[in-house]
Amino acid sequence: MSSPEALERRLAAVEARLGLKSGPRASGDRGLTDMAQTLRAQQHIIQALAISQSQHNEKLDRHEASLTAAHGKLDQIITMLGQIIGSDDTGT
Secondary structure, three states: OOOHHHHHHHHHHHHHHHHHHHHHHHHHHHHHHHHHHHHHHHHHHHHHHHHHHHHHHHHHHHHHHHHHHHHHHHHHHHHHHHHHHHHHHHHO
16 A cells, blocks of 8 residues: 555645646636537527528518519500500501
C-alpha cells in the first residue's frame, strides 16, 4: 500500500487535472448551449417561412381563380361582340 503522503499527492494531482479539464468542458457546454439556441432560432425562422409561404400560396390561388373568372367573362364578351358584328354584316 502507498503511504498517506503519496495518496495525498496522487489525489492532489488528480484534482489538479480535473480542475484543468473543467474549463474546456464548461466552454464546450457554453458552445453547445449557443448552438442549441441558434438551432431553435433557425427552426422558428423555418416555421415562419413555411407559414408565410402557405399564405402566399393561398393568395396566389385566389388571384388565379379571379383571373380565370375574368378570362371566362372576356371570352363571353368576345363571343357576344362577334355575334353582334356578324349579324350586322349579314344585315347590310
